[in-house]
Amino acid sequence: MREQTCVVVGGGYAGIHTIKALLKGFQGKPTGRKLRILLIDKESYHLRKVLLFKPAAGGENITIPLADLFPEGVEFIQGTVMKVDSESKQLHYTSAKGIACSQAYDQLVITVGSIVRQTDPDLGGIALTNLQTAEQIRAQWRSNLQKAIHCQNKKERERHLSVAVAGAGISGIEAAAELVYTMKQEAKEQGLDPSAVKVYLLNAQERLFQEGPAKVGRKIEHILTNAGVIVRHGFKALYEKDGRLTLSNGEQLAVGLSIWTLGLLPNPILRTLGLATTKEGQLIVDACYRVQGTAGIYAIGDCAQIIDPATGQADRLTCKEATAQAARLAKVISADIEGTRAPEHASFMDFFCIGLGPGHGMVWTRKWGLDLMITGKLGWKVRKFTWDQASLLQ
Numbered sequence: 001m002r003e004q005t006c007v008v009v010g011g012g013y014a015g016i017h018t019i020k021a022l023l024k025g026f027q028g029k030p031t032g033r034k035l036r037i038l039l040i041d042k043e044s045y046h047l048r049k050v051l052l053f054k055p056a057a058g059g060e061n062i063t064i065p066l067a068d069l070f071p072e073g074v075e076f077i078q079g080t081v082m083k084v085d086s087e088s089k090q091l092h093y094t095s096a097k098g099i100a101c102s103q104a105y106d107q108l109v110i111t112v113g114s115i116v117r118q119t120d121p122d123l124g125g126i127a128l129t130n131l132q133t134a135e136q137i138r139a140q141w142r143s144n145l146q147k148a149i150h151c152q153n154k155k156e157r158e159r160h161l162s163v164a165v166a167g168a169g170i171s172g173i174e175a176a177a178e179l180v181y182t183m184k185q186e187a188k189e190q191g192l193d194p195s196a197v198k199v200y201l202l203n204a205q206e207r208l209f210q211e212g213p214a215k216v217g218r219k220i221e222h223i224l225t226n227a228g229v230i231v232r233h234g235f236k237a238l239y240e241k242d243g244r245l246t247l248s249n250g251e252q253l254a255v256g257l258s259i260w261t262l263g264l265l266p267n268p269i270l271r272t273l274g275l276a277t278t279k280e281g282q283l284i285v286d287a288c289y290r291v292q293g294t295a296g297i298y299a300i301g302d303c304a305q306i307i308d309p310a311t312g313q314a315d316r317l318t319c320k321e322a323t324a325q326a327a328r329l330a331k332v333i334s335a336d337i338e339g340t341r342a343p344e345h346a347s348f349m350d351f352f353c354i355g356l357g358p359g360h361g362m363v364w365t366r367k368w369g370l371d372l373m374i375t376g377k378l379g380w381k382v383r384k385f386t387w388d389q390a391s392l393l394q
């Protein structure tokens, strides 16, 4: 059989797990099938996106060069994909040097993911959207700490030591927990009173962790409160101006920094690729991840609307769902090449891990109708394992 070219666009969680599964499924098999695998990403690295709060708090590097992840068996091109011509099976992209290029494919896997919801710059604060804003956040809270050291006015000093995280989904919770820990440490090292550090977590809902039961939300809140996070429910942060964050209940918080963590949106490039999208902007796929109206094009992860054919439920935009889809996708591609029946999508079990500051984590899953929860050091170990596993570090 002629060698086929499979192009994977996007080296996020969905993309790297697709490649891992393709390498496992196609290499060394005595079927005579050969697959050339090409990875295209606009960056040269895999971004461990779920850890964005780490550079915002402690300056940690959360990138892994894609060439290091796949030293063998995968060709890497750095370029931004702009358009897909599904008739002629050509992909058009702009190279890292800005040159318009094209690439032929037999199979094309689109995993260009999502973007973090931006806020209007007039609202003030910084949205935790990417590495640059994470660095801005870190620079700002550290500069505020320096201002606090030299500030004689008590109220103003308190303000310099206060941060608000607006948006209390998992990424807001993890950001608040990591920040309070790191800021207190730094304050102590700089001779400031660590108990003066205030991190607010502002939740528009009435409780944390809407994805699971209320008792798990209460447990998370309890751990956060013990760590020094002030959790406020039931109203929104509206805008920050001159160090005052105005809330929807009319209250104003004096803060040195406001951080927005407002969730994910499909990658805007999806609307211009020339493929079918939902009105929200995700690619439309069938139960085997084949993009509607095309041959040989598949999409998984945050960029596709993936519906469980048994329940009609759409998958969430999470890593664990993306990685489970990737493992199944490799089998779908293999079946489509062989002309056999491909497996269909099935939802991932309810399973959530949340980091609650260094050394602390919480895992919740539901099995046989029972809520299983692990907290503390073991919760942290599981959390770290899932982060590492998602980025192929084990």
Ligand SMILES: Cc1cc2nc3c(=O)[nH]c(=O)nc-3n(C[C@H](O)[C@H](O)[C@H](O)COP(=O)(O)OP(=O)(O)OC[C@H]3O[C@@H](n4cnc5c(N)ncnc54)[C@H](O)[C@@H]3O)c2cc1C
Pocket: 009, 010, 011, 012, 013, 014, 015, 040, 041, 042, 043, 045, 046, 047, 049, 050, 051, 052, 053, 079, 080, 081, 082, 111, 112, 113, 114, 115, 116, 128, 170, 171, 267, 269, 300, 301, 302, 303, 317, 318, 319, 320, 321, 322, 353
């Ligand atoms: C702050 C934050 C915290 C999160 N926390 C969690 C969590 O705790 N648990 C969890 O399960 N999920 C979490 N998520 C969601 C999780 O990150 C996503 O579900 C996951 O990243 C989806 O993987 P993906 O591969 O589909 O997309 P992405 O990870 O977004 O990867 C997309 C890739 O495509 C590349 N790309 C984009 N456009 C182009 C283009 N035009 N051409 C070429 N390459 C392109 C990008 O550079 C990137 O490498 C979090 C997300 C954020 C932002």
